[in-house]
Amino acid sequence: MKKVILSLYLCALFYRQILCGDVGPIGSFIRTNLVGHPVIHEEQSWIFDPEVAVRRRKQFIELNGDKGEKLIERLGLGIDGYDEERLKIQRARDEGHLGGLNALLP
Secondary structure (H helix, E strand, O other): OHHHHHHHHHHHHHHHHHHHOOOOHHHHHHHHHHHOOHHHHOOOOOOOOOOHHHHHHHHHHHHHOOOOHHHHHHHHHOOOOOHHHHHHHHHHHHOOOEOOEOOOOO
């Protein structure tokens, strides 16, 4: 009986130390590896609408092309202000090629 009371007392004391925040290396190890930080156990709620992609599909196609080809081209032009020059160089390079592929030409 004394062993049970002693073990309960030690558990309560150790639990109290974990909640206070001033824990040693053993308490810190137990908190991070076994119990986990309190942030991990907080509940989160996310607003999720699965139909938003269906509604925005038309807008994406108008802006970026059917398969995103305009988007890929814009990403390849960069954001440093030299996009017009790069576009001219790329169009001159790809002129006469089937989709820019050299392997399909004789």
